[in-house]
Amino acid sequence: MNPKRRIALLSGDQQLHMHLELRLQSKDYQVVSLPEPSQVLGFIYSDPPDLVIIDLATPNPQFHTVLKELKQDSYFSTIPVIGLISEGAGEGVVWDQFPLDDFVSHPVRYPELFSRIQLSLQRIKRVFDNNPLTKLPGNTSIQRAIERALGKPLAVCYIDINNFKPYNDTYGFSRGDEVLRMVGRIMSNTVKETKDGGFVGHIGGDDFVFIIPLENVEQVCKTIIASFNIIVSDLFGDEDKARGHYLAKDRMGVVQKTPLLGISIAVVPTDNPLMQHAAKVVEVAAELKKLAKKSPESCYVIDRRRTNPLPAVADLPSRREQ
């Protein structure tokens, strides 16, 4: 049996509520009315609906804030949001301030609304560049974000997980997926909670990217590593945790002592004149990663080189952190 699709209705307009609710229920949607802006996010977070309809015909700055907040969280930005706007007002809307997926005019023509709802639910499955597992932006968005960052006082940071493959092989794929989701959450929460925010993306597998102002880099890397080290406690059994390693087969099929999971972060500042194009950033990041992986603990390495040719790895002025 398919559970009913749930639609959350954000509007302070009582009449509109009554009408919409009746019509939508007749189409077998389950409707939840949320007239009070302060209640909306708490509700959506604890019980996410399949679609949101937001009334923008009666201006309410609080609903506008809710809309932006919702679309900022990668997990919830996948919920389609349809805006109700006053007839003919579409031309005046600054669309980048209104991250809607679609709109219908108010007063509502119901057959049109029903089609829009179905279309929105279908489209979200299709146009998605985001990684299905973590719901973070994927490679097309990442490429664009790196290009935008070139020449600015920002840093492109690559995260990957140390010893992820043996964990996946030993504990199973679904446990491995949990780890990837956790790293995605930790990274995006930490970036969002710093003063200036930034971009986060998931390349695929255990490779992630975030782009933030250079001045925040050390603090963000430290926070991500600290959070990951705390979370690791939920990923291993008591015995493995107590031993500090677990037994896993290596590539040759030989059982080896494998250290618990850690992460490495390779940080490439984009204000460096050597960073002329995105491919260069990727190349430098790959070298730094090798360096970061030499550390048995989670760590980050920052590229501080300003001249060509590349110095030997040993002379590299880098920074490591446990």
Added chain:
Amino acid sequence: MESKRTEIKRIIKDTKSLPTLPGVIAKLGALAENNSVSVHEMARVVSSDQVLSAKVLRLVNSAFYGFSGRVSTVSNALILLGVNVVKSLAISSSIFEIMEKNVVGLWEHSMGVAVAANVISKRLGLPEPEETSTAALLHDIGKVIIKIKLQEDYGHLTALINEKGLMMLEAERELLEADHAEIGEWLGQTWLLPEKLIEPIACHHDVARSRVHQTKTAVVHVSDVLIKASGFGYSGDDLVPLIQPVAWQKLGLNAELLASIVEEVEDKLVEVRNFSLDIQSNNEPKA
């Protein structure tokens, strides 16, 4: 007619949220206004409150996030959900309209048991002390369900306890065909909480029944008894049960060790009492 047990299970299935103390919400609200609030500070306030903690754990273990049954501590939940999500969750929480002695008493009791569980786990060098104190904090969540969702029965329960001098547990079994430990277990299962939290909740009055997480269950049981004996908070009756031999043995306790644990718990309770007074001064409804 559906049996009482079926009725309670149905009520739990429909339970999305439970009210909490206005003072806790006010405290979180004040924290949330500060833009640079850390996960650590928020975790401290959230983990003082069983309802809020249960709510946060329910969300992070929901199918939506894909960590079902995995996340068992409040600080881990906060790291994964993010400060903003927890803020919104707190702001939209419902609060107790009328502050009764029993509500505040149960809240204090739960916090006290969590503190005692932490002391015992650390003193005995047990693994996962934070998980154990989270389980301890939630051990009486079934009583919150009874108080909020079965209000009529709750009235009868208190009458029965006063008249016959029964323990809360006995009165529940007589009246509800289930007790708060079992009701808490059902809630934990419905909310997809990890087994290491559910088992201590389910078995804190019958440690022998605990199979996989018996050590955690034993700690929660002993902590519950110690806090009842200390007179801190109010868990629904004035009776202090005995420490079950199986728990005593599992933890390798002896009289001397217990005495020094009690001493340390008493010290910590002074702090908890101050925190509680602070919260209660915020409980007064604002005009």
